[in-house]
Amino acid sequence: MVDLVNRRCGYCDGSGRINVGESAASYQPCPVCTGFGKVRVPSSYGTCPICHGSGKKNIGEFAPRWVQCKNCHGTGWREPPTSCR
Numbered sequence: 652m653v654d655l656v657n658r659r660c661g662y663c664d665g666s667g668r669i670n671v672g673e674s675a676a677s678y679q680p681c682p683v684c685t686g687f688g689k690v691r692v693p694s695s696y697g698t699c700p701i702c703h704g705s706g707k708k709n710i711g712e713f714a715p716r717w718v719q720c721k722n723c724h725g726t727g728w729r730e731p732p733t734s735c736r
């Protein structure tokens with residue numbers, strides 16, 4: 652039985668929308684939380700160690716270019732490493 656809790660969506664930082672405009676601001680609903688601003692994850696989940704909870708990774712070399720973190724699927728939350736099994 653997994654206990655799900657609402658957490659702040661890392662990809663949009665809880666705003667429910669993301670800015671996709673390059674020069675002028677242009678907002679779209681966040682694809683991770685579909686505009687809700689929160690994601691439901693198991694209560695045991697912690698901050699994603701790859702994106703440090705931001706839900707995204709910068710793949711741009713010169714200008715910032717953000718993609719969803721594959722490790723946490725953009726939520727910013729990740730199951731803790733299994734130390735024993």
Ligand SMILES: [Zn+2]
Pocket residue numbers: 660661662663664665666667668681682683684685686687688689
């Ligand atoms: Zn979101």
Ligand SMILES: [Zn+2]
Pocket residue numbers: 699700701702703704705706707720721722723724725727728
């Ligand atoms: Zn991540």
